[in-house]
Amino acid sequence: MALNETHDPALKSWVESANASANAGSDFPVQNLPFAVFRRPREPFRGGVAIGDAIVDLAAVAERGVCEGAAARAAAAAAGDSLNALMALGPATWSALRLALSRALREGSPMREALEPCLVPRAGVAYAVPARIGDYTDFYTSVHHATNIGRQFRPDNPLLPNYKWVPIGYHGRASSIGVSPQAFRRPRGQTMPPGASAPQFGPSQKLDIELELGVFIGRGNALGEPIGIEEAEAHVFGLCLLNDWSARDIQGWEYLPLGPFLSKNFATTISPWIVTLEALAPYRVPFERPEGDPQPLPYLDSEANRQAGSLDVQLQVLLQTPSMREPASICNTSYRHAYWTIAQMVAHHTVNGCNLQPGDLFGTGTLSGPTLDQAGALIELTQGGNQPIQLPDGQTRSWLLDGDAVTIRGWCERPGAARIGFGECVGRVLPAIAA
Amino acid sequence: MALNETHDPALKSWVESANASANAGSDFPVQNLPFAVFRRPREPFRGGVAIGDAIVDLAAVAERGVCEGAAARAAAAAAGDSLNALMALGPATWSALRLALSRALREGSPMREALEPCLVPRAGVAYAVPARIGDYTDFYTSVHHATNIGRQFRPDNPLLPNYKWVPIGYHGRASSIGVSPQAFRRPRGQTMPPGASAPQFGPSQKLDIELELGVFIGRGNALGEPIGIEEAEAHVFGLCLLNDWSARDIQGWEYLPLGPFLSKNFATTISPWIVTLEALAPYRVPFERPEGDPQPLPYLDSEANRQAGSLDVQLQVLLQTPSMREPASICNTSYRHAYWTIAQMVAHHTVNGCNLQPGDLFGTGTLSGPTLDQAGALIELTQGGNQPIQLPDGQTRSWLLDGDAVTIRGWCERPGAARIGFGECVGRVLPAIAA
Structure with missing residues (x-):
């Protein structure tokens, strides 16, 4: 898989904790965007993407219509309590969501206002095994x-x-x-x-x-x-x-x-x-x-x-x-x-x-x-x-x-x-x- | 597990093909009552119980309210496209359904009229793996x-x-x-x-x-x-x-x-x-x-x-x-x-x-x-x-x-x-x- 704009080491996020300058050795800068299934106490499990000290709640992204096209389909597939449906969609769709989130999370992004209500602090969340593992x-x-x-x-x-x-x-x-x-x-x-x-x-x-x-x-x-x-x-x-x-x-x-x-x-x-x-x-x-x-x-x-x-x-x-x-x-x-x-x-x-x-x-x-x-x-x-x-x-x-x-x-x-x-x-x- | 009335070798069913006299060497007399997941062409998969050349459609049993109590709960759990929910209920519930079906299928049973519309011929049905096998x-x-x-x-x-x-x-x-x-x-x-x-x-x-x-x-x-x-x-x-x-x-x-x-x-x-x-x-x-x-x-x-x-x-x-x-x-x-x-x-x-x-x-x-x-x-x-x-x-x-x-x-x-x-x-x- 080729390098693209999402890998640019110069990218910074408006989520300050994701930036190396703010958080030396952070695992979750805007170039990473890994997936998990999480919940806050007494909430349902759903998919999320890590950014600095926060999580982009993909159920909220889907519900609020933050993304379009393939990225929206990917977010919707990750809104449930396992990532199997997202995994089944294939690399072009995964990549579309990554690109959309990368752009929305960058410093100065016009999407910030739409995405910010979808952020959840990582502190205090619980995680699930992220997929129903068949074998x-x-x-x-x-x-x-x-x-x-x-x-x-x-x-x-x-x-x-x-x-x-x-x-x-x-x-x-x-x-x-x-x-x-x-x-x-x-x-x-x-x-x-x-x-x-x-x-x-x-x-x-x-x-x-x-x-x-x-x-x-x-x-x-x-x-x-x-x-x-x-x-x-x-x-x-x-x-x-x-x-x-x-x-x-x-x-x-x-x-x-x-x-x-x-x-x-x-x-x-x-x-x-x-x-x-x-x-x-x-x-x-x-x-x-x-x-x-x-x-x-x-x-x-x-x-x-x-x-x-x-x-x-x-x-x-x-x-x-x-x-x-x-x-x-x-x-x-x-x-x-x-x-x-x-x-x-x-x-x-x-x-x-x-x-x-x-x-x-x-x-x-x-x-x-x-x-x-x-x-x-x-x-x-x-x-x-x-x-x-x-x-x-x-x-x-x-x-x-x-x-x-x-x-x-x-x-x-x-x-x-x-x-x-x-x-x-x-x-x-x-x-x-x-x- | 002890022998009970469902094992009585003298039992016969009003489903003639289930009786040894009608069908020497039948696998599915009224003493057996095994489970599968089946469908007829263009129908959904659901649980069933074999009796002679027929299948008791458990989705129909559940829908028509043929059974009561634990047997009804068992039939309802087997109405979907896998038997996992039935399997999770445990032996007392499985046994209740077996007893209810055994009684309803016997020669002279007053339940015959209620159960007969739930029977499907075995010929021509297709089967599924009967459970979602986790491991x-x-x-x-x-x-x-x-x-x-x-x-x-x-x-x-x-x-x-x-x-x-x-x-x-x-x-x-x-x-x-x-x-x-x-x-x-x-x-x-x-x-x-x-x-x-x-x-x-x-x-x-x-x-x-x-x-x-x-x-x-x-x-x-x-x-x-x-x-x-x-x-x-x-x-x-x-x-x-x-x-x-x-x-x-x-x-x-x-x-x-x-x-x-x-x-x-x-x-x-x-x-x-x-x-x-x-x-x-x-x-x-x-x-x-x-x-x-x-x-x-x-x-x-x-x-x-x-x-x-x-x-x-x-x-x-x-x-x-x-x-x-x-x-x-x-x-x-x-x-x-x-x-x-x-x-x-x-x-x-x-x-x-x-x-x-x-x-x-x-x-x-x-x-x-x-x-x-x-x-x-x-x-x-x-x-x-x-x-x-x-x-x-x-x-x-x-x-x-x-x-x-x-x-x-x-x-x-x-x-x-x-x-x-x-x-x-x-x-x-x-x-x-x-x-």
Whole structure:
């Protein structure tokens, strides 16, 4: 998707809090315009677009007739309690709404008077999962994560032979996806301690995080009709932050031969805000394969994907124990290190005819970078729990304890482009249910 | 669930085609009363109950006020284009509707005049997937299937160590579940031929079936609140037939380490009719573990489950190639051979707090019986494709070819109980999409 006037880093908004001069490091300048579903207390949920410390209420935009044409249709489709209808409309319509809001929100816009009554302060609103997620698929696109994990099981041959050919993915659980901030109970389950002859049952003792991005599908495809890689990104609405909480002890005992199940499906937390692919256009980077690695099969390869298939999204994980006054960073990395791109995930998922639907969610898989301090899971950061991480207050953690809170942040910045951000994805561990 | 007057094998209906005397081997006598979502051409989809060659139109029942109280509420909940609202009401309400319909359909019922205008001939109706399936989970409950498959990979140690402790399951794809009769394209994908140095791409050459039962969830549970095994069956609405089509060559290359994905998610076919757990009450059998096998952990064990946790549902798979005049049976078995029960599946799925929702679907996994002619998949029947099955017209099959149709049938019969059936689950293979 090409750059256009909405990406101009010089743009400022009459919503002062959206401007870098007013709010250094703001996630939501006028160049971003991400979508969420929100409400104020005792109001219905509806779609909104973030601008600085405020939200453009799309139900109000639709009701007041602020926009025209495709932008008006987009706002109307986002006026309900999920964004599925908006997602189904496709990129030209999403883009029309983005352009209309960008123009209306700019300093000096003649639309200010019409739009200003549609603004709601962000403080005090609650969010919903922004779409009815029909199916959730989790991928495994970081070769560094796959290698780090594989090394713990197979030191001499960490990476399985299919990894560099197949964008590995599996189906996850949609019902337990919650929006940030989410508190969830530590899961209970079966584990098999080393050397034991029978499994134990109880609360997981190896509760972990997985730093991921979520990818919301826009338009779907009919069953039996694959989406070619050239068209793949036109089916993607946008990205959010995602924490794929994982119980490693349950996972180790259950995962053969059909993959992770109860070790993952007790909770998955996503950020409320979806940053559109159009907003991310300034942060495209080439998709590159290390020297000597196989080139993707033709159905996973395109010139556009090679030129700009990857995205440079900065990612950070922070941990806060109950005794810490503020969260401490435990991982910094970038989405640019992923081995498979979004377009490749879409093309692979549908090449067999599998049908995607508006609101479906992909996870990228844990986004570990090339060095161990860039790892997006405790199992890597602590080398299987053997090297606990040191926290600023002197505590250590091999795995999450009850009361621990984990925050994921994501943002994009580079010279010559406006900084845009994803907000936060926060989750907190509650004690297991009493036996 | 106890036997009651609705199970009396002596009951006859004024719908003549429902009576064994009129229609030997009928699947839908008055003791069955399964649910589907149907329509006649140019009419809206709505819920219905099968009786002989007819369907009780539940939208008409609701509109005409044929029932009262809980039965009326159940009919109203089933008047729309999915059964989710009915499923959410719980077993007391389902049971009230069953009793009301059983009484109204009996020979000599004073309700006949009120109900007769609500009957629609089954011939010529079309069916929909009977619920909006939020999440689909496929289990692996046949130890014979797990052993047969394992033997092809690990002859000396076919069964993995977790099998007899963990009701293994994984998440499947909900969007590509279709209702019988379903025609679907042969999937394309990556495969790695033995000895090759790079994968190939093309139509699957090892297309297989999996004989399963589907289990529709009724009432759900809140995230974080497990369903105990004693309450598990109260959360189950009923069972259907299910064919989990599988591309074995794609599966072999993709499934490590996260499980099957594109090898399964191109199509899953279910029968239109859901037979309720109450209708199946006469076919309860004890859940027994072979001598020497471990007893289930406490969360998977109950007296009721031991006494009557299994179900004796007869199952048959038939194959018809384009040159055959009628389908030929290739497998006969029973659901009674499963290693894990429905109650154990529900208790296991939720023990970590995972939330189920009305309309969720479980697959039992391939229901192979103890002998090889009772195997529910070609990979077992043909020993990995090495011993093709012989068909009556002299053809052989190692795997499915284009144009082949597969029918699954299911029924229950024993002395002293009425025979009830599931109808059919039919699917047909279309050629792969052109390259």
